[in-house]
Amino acid sequence: MHDVIYDLVGVGIGPFNLSLAALADGVPGLRTLFLDGKPEFDWHPGMMLDDARLQVPFLADLVSLVDPTSRWSFLAYLRERGRLFPFYFAEQWHPTRREYQDYCRWAASGLASCRFGQRVTEVEYAAATGLFTVTTQGGMRARTRNVVLGVGTEPVVPPAFAAVRAAAVWHSEDYLSVVDKLCRETDVTVVGSGQSGAEVVLDLLRRRGPEREPHLRWVTRTQALAPMEYSRLGLEHFTPDYTRYFHGLPEAERDRLVPSQWQLYKAASAETLGELHEALYQRTVAGLPADLDIRPGTEVVRAAPGLELTVRHRATGVEEQLHTGAVVLATGYAARRPACLEPLAELIDWDPRGRYRVDLDHRVATATAGGLYVQNAELHTHGVGTPDLGLGAHRAAVILNSLAGREVHPLPQRTAWTTFGPVRPS
Structure with missing residues (x-):
């Protein structure tokens, strides 16, 4: 393998690099390899709740928004699984997470370029050859002209919990592995009001019977449990048009904008919030206490041993001491700098701020002739669409076109009705 020179080696096989592998499959003259340390494709297993659905339609699969004729589309997967007609009659625009994971595993197992059980430990560059060398823990060494990082994001742990992380404090990514422990506690606090936070609270509420079970508390810094923006024109923030506009803004303005757009990409869906309200209402119908304390506009400022929490109401500054038996941090994820890049x-x-400088083609600014590209590590340069599955295929096609130096996949020039920036006179 060391004698082969690849055009592209992907580090990590999550949905975004899997999309890249699928769109690169069968492209004449293009040699690709994708490596991941896991034994198989695995996507947020700790939040694989039975009825949890994607927040994007099934067309936001690995390929369809770039090449709907691809053999790796979600519809092709359904046909091969014998579920095309049942899916049609189900009239479900949003697949479940379980079905999406099975779809991705189907694609990953069929793509010869994807190799699991190969954890990348080092990426080096030789100026003399203009090539990167990607080394795995098992001793595989692959030389390549371009590297695409798709290593995903890592859980965010608020500073207040740094000293008690080893106690009964878990991130939502581990939720299903610890849910039995949570149900045995007398008091559970969920921190964070995004989709994961809402799903954890709803699931814990549904698991409760008439017997004495955990008192639930839901704490969030946001001022209200506002639903995710899902209007049709609002969703145009998840188009290549908006990405181009956002990338052209000054860095300071981009950094100001992203936190203010939390309702576009960090809030819970209106459906989940509605289900939560219904679950609370039905408990009262059955004569059971709701027993859920919802605290918007409240942040945890300190967490002491024994899980003594100090919370502050942000609007008034009033602080309060709370004792809880366990905490679930539904506090999201952030891009990480992988050790293999050292x-x-x-x-x-x-x-x-120690972040990548990334051009519009998702290529990192480096002192190398070879290309280093990133997927889902450019929120600060490309905006709220960065982690969204709906832009995954388009980004993969942009990267392929860039590293190939030709139009491997034609891409539309206009994707939104909205004109985001000022109209410049011709």
């Missing part, structure tokens, strides 16, 4: 650290042009 040999390249001096060659990467980091911004003042």
